[in-house]
Amino acid sequence: MQEKGSISIHTENIFPIIKKFLYSDHEIFLRELVSNAVDATQKLKSLGQLGEFKGELGELKVRVTVDKEARKITISDRGLGMTAEEIKKYINQIAFSGATEFVEKYKEKDAAAKDQIIGQFGLGFYSAFMVAKEVEIWSKSYKDDTLTAHWICDGSTEFTLDEPTGEHAKAERGTDVVLHVAEDSDEFLEEARLKGILTKYCKFLPVEIEFEGEVINQTAPIWTKQPADLTDEDYTKFYQELYPFSEPPLFWIHLNVDYPFNLTGILYFPKVKDELQFQRNKIQLYSRQVFITDEVKDVVPEFLMLLHGVIDSPDIPLNVSRSFLQADGNVRKINSYITKKVADKLAELYRKDRTGFEEKWPDIGLFVKYGMLSDDKFYEKAKDFALVQNVAGKFFTLPEYQEFVQANQKDKNDQTVVLYTTDAEAQHGFIQAAQDRGYDVLKLDAVLDPHFIGQLEQKLEKTSFKRVDADTVGKLIEKDEQTESVLSEDDKTKLQELFKTAVSNEQMQVQVSALSPQDAPVIITVPEFMRRMKDMQRTGGGGMQMFGSLPDSYTVSVNANHPVAQRVLHAEAEAGQKLARQAFDLALLAQNMLKGEALTAFVKRSADLLAAE
Numbered sequence: 001m002q003e004k005g006s007i008s009i010h011t012e013n014i015f016p017i018i019k020k021f022l023y024s025d026h027e028i029f030l031r032e033l034v035s036n037a038v039d040a041t042q043k044l045k046s047l048g049q050l051g052e053f054k055g056e057l058g059e060l061k062v063r064v065t066v067d068k069e070a071r072k073i074t075i076s077d078r079g080l081g082m083t084a085e086e087i088k089k090y091i092n093q094i095a096f097s098g099a100t101e102f103v104e105k106y107k108e109k110d111a112a113a114k115d116q117i118i119g120q121f122g123l124g125f126y127s128a129f130m131v132a133k134e135v136e137i138w139s140k141s142y143k144d145d146t147l148t149a150h151w152i153c154d155g156s157t158e159f160t161l162d163e164p165t166g167e168h169a170k171a172e173r174g175t176d177v178v179l180h181v182a183e184d185s186d187e188f189l190e191e192a193r194l195k196g197i198l199t200k201y202c203k204f205l206p207v208e209i210e211f212e213g214e215v216i217n218q219t220a221p222i223w224t225k226q227p228a229d230l231t232d233e234d235y236t237k238f239y240q241e242l243y244p245f246s247e248p249p250l251f252w253i254h255l256n257v258d259y260p261f262n263l264t265g266i267l268y269f270p271k272v273k274d275e276l277q278f279q280r281n282k283i284q285l286y287s288r289q290v291f292i293t294d295e296v297k298d299v300v301p302e303f304l305m306l307l308h309g310v311i312d313s314p315d316i317p318l319n320v321s322r323s324f325l326q327a328d329g330n331v332r333k334i335n336s337y338i339t340k341k342v343a344d345k346l347a348e349l350y351r352k353d354r355t356g357f358e359e360k361w362p363d364i365g366l367f368v369k370y371g372m373l374s375d376d377k378f379y380e381k382a383k384d385f386a387l388v389q390n391v392a393g394k395f396f397t398l399p400e401y402q403e404f405v406q407a408n409q410k411d412k413n414d415q416t417v418v419l420y421t422t423d424a425e426a427q428h429g430f431i432q433a434a435q436d437r438g439y440d441v442l443k444l445d446a447v448l449d450p451h452f453i454g455q456l457e458q459k460l461e462k463t464s465f466k467r468v469d470a471d472t473v474g475k476l477i478e479k480d481e482q483t484e485s486v487l488s489e490d491d492k493t494k495l496q497e498l499f500k501t502a503v504s505n506e507q508m509q510v511q512v513s514a515l516s517p518q519d520a521p522v523i524i525t526v527p528e529f530m531r532r533m534k535d536m537q538r539t540g541g542g543g544m545q546m547f548g549s550l551p552d553s554y555t556v557s558v559n560a561n562h563p564v565a566q567r568v569l570h571a572e573a574e575a576g577q578k579l580a581r582q583a584f585d586l587a588l589l590a591q592n593m594l595k596g597e598a599l600t601a602f603v604k605r606s607a608d609l610l611a612a613e
C-alpha cells in the first residue's frame with residue numbers, strides 16, 4: 001500500500017505562521033516528541049496491566065540520537081506504536097486538525113488575541129516542523145499481524161504513507177520519529193545543545209530517556225512518592241540536586257492533592273537573609289513530570305516566590321499567556337491551596353516546636369511578614385504565629401506581646417503604645433531611657449518592618465507604634481500625670497530663645513519641656529509621622545514619592561528641670577551660648593548626628609570647658 005494524501009488543512013501557508021509563532025522557544029519540539037514517546041510507552045504498560053497486551057514489554061527506554069552528517073534527529077520508543085490507519089487518525093487528523101484550528105483562529109486577529117490563541121494550543125507532534133524540513137514516522141503497532149507504517153511529510157500539507165515490507169520493515173514494536181533538520185536549525189544538531197534541552201525538560205520523566213548511550217533522567221522523582229516513604233535526607237538531597245551549592249533548606253512541604261485539581265510537589269523554605277536572594281532559585285513547574293517553566297509568577301502567589309522547589313500539575317494550562325493564566329480557575333484554586341498549605345505548615349512548626357520556630361525566625365520572618373502584607377488570608381493565619389523580638393532577645397507572638405506591655409504602656413487615651421528601635425546601637429540612649437521607665441522595646445529593623453508596623457496598627461485594636469527616639473520618654477507614652485516645670489513662663493520663653501540662637505537651624509524645632517531632672521538636658525527626637533513617611537519611601541511604599549523632597553525634621557526638647565537650664569539662664573551672654581551649644585551638641589552626639597565641623601568645634605569647646613573648671 002502506498003498512499004499520497006493531503007492533510008485536511010484548508011489554509012495555505014500555515015507552516016510559516018506556526019513555525020514562527022507557535023512557541024517562541026523552538027527547543028521545546030524535543031520536549032513534545034519525547035513526551036509523546038513516553039506517553040506511548042506508558043500506554044503500552046497500562047495495556048499490559050489490563051491484559052490487553054500479552055507480549056513481552058522488554059526494555060522500554062526512549063532513545064534520542066543525532067546524526068550530524070545526515071542532519072537527522074531520531075526519537076525512538078518501544079511503546080504501543082501506530083498502524084497506518086492510526087497514523088492517519090492521530091497524526092493527520094488529530095495533530096493536524098489542531099494546527100488547522102490554530103491557523104483559522106489565528107488569522108486576522110490583533111496581537112493580543114494572537115497571544116491568547118497561541119497560548120491555548122499545545123500542538124505536540126506538530127512542533128517538529130519548527131526545526132525540521134521533513135519528518136518521517138516509522139511505526140509498528142503492538143497489535144499482532146500489523147505492518148510497519150511509514151509516513152513522510154515535508155512541511156507542506158502533502159504527506160505520503162506506506163507499509164514497507166522486507167528490509168524496510170521495522171523489526172521491533174514502537175515508533176521512530178525522524179527529523180530532517182532544516183538549514184536554519186543547525187544548532188539542534190549539536191550534541192551539547194540536545195543534551196541541554198533534554199536535561200532541562202526531561203530530567204524527571206517517568207520512562208528512561210537515553211541520549212548518546214546515557215540515561216539522562218530520574219524516573220521517580222521524590223515528589224511522586226509518599227511522604228511516609230521519604231526521609232529528611234531524601235528531601236535535602238533532592239534540594240541539592242535542584243539547586244547545587246545552596247545552603248540546606250530550613251524545612252519543606254510535600255504537596256499532594258487530587259481534588260478539585262491535581263497537584264503534587266515539594267516546596268522548600270530557603271534561608272532568606274536578605275531580599276537580594278529572593279529570586280535566585282526559582283520554583284520549577286512540571287506537568288506530569290515534564291518540565292514546563294520556572295516562570296511561575298501567576299501560578300504561585302507573589303510572596304511564595306521566595307520558596308524553592310517543584311510543582312507538578314496537569315491542570316495548569318501550558319504555554320499560555322499571562323492574562324490567560326490569571327483568569328484560569330484552576331490556577332486561582334492552586335494559588336489559595338498553596339497559600340493555605342504554607343500557612344498550615346508554619347502553624348504546625350510553631351505549635352510543635354516553639355524553640356525551633358524561634359531559631360528559624362530570623363530566616364523566615366521576612367517571608368512571613370511579606371505574606372501577611374500581601375495576602376489577607378495568610379495574615380489571618382499568620383497573626384497567631386508571627387513573632388516579634390525585643391531588644392533583650394525574647395520572642396513574643398503578637399497577642400503575647402500585647403498582653404505583656406498592656407499594664408505599663410497604655411497612654412491616657414487607653415491606647416497601647418508599642419515602642420521599637422530600628423537600630424539598637426544608635427538609639428541606645430533612648431532605649432535606656434525607655435527601659436528605665438519600665439517600658440519594653442521591640443527590635444523592628446528589617447526591610448519590610450515599616451510596612452509591617454503600618455499593617456499591625458491597622459489590624460490590632462487600640463495599638464500604635466512609636467520609634468523609641470520619636471519623642472522624649474515622658475511623651476512617647478502620654479500619661480495623665482505631668483511633670484511640673486520649675487521655670488516660670490518668662491524663663492521658659494527666654495530659655496527657648498537662647499537655645500534657638502545656639503541651635504540656629506531651620507529644621508530643628510526648639511521647645512522647652514518639663515522633663516525629669518534625671519533626663520538629659522537636651523534631647524533631639526525625630527517625629528514619628530515624618531520619619532515613617534521617609535522610611536516607607538525608602539523601602540518602596542506606594543504613593544510616597546510626594547514626601548521625597550521634604551526636609552528631615554527634628555524636635556529639640558530643652559529640659560526645663562535640668563540644672564543646665566538654670567546655668568544657661570543665669571550665665572553671661574557668651575558663656576550661656578557656649579553652654580547651650582554644648583548641651584545641644586551632646587544631644588546631637590546621642591543621636592549620632594554630630595559630624596564634621598560641628599564635631600571639631602564640640603571637641604575644642606569641651607577641652608576649653610575642662611580647662612576652665
Ligand SMILES: Nc1ncnc2c1ncn2[C@@H]1O[C@H](COP(=O)(O)OP(=O)(O)OP(=O)(O)O)[C@@H](O)[C@H]1O
Nearest residue numbers: 036037040081090091094095122123124125126175
Ligand atoms: N511516539 C508515538 N507513539 C504512538 N503514538 C503517538 C506517538 N506520537 C504521537 N502519537 C499519537 O499522535 C497523537 C497526536 O500527538 P500530539 O503530540 O500532536 O498530540 P497529543 O499528544 O495528543 O497532545 P499534546 O498536544 O498534549 O501533545 C497522540 O495523541 C498519539 O495518539
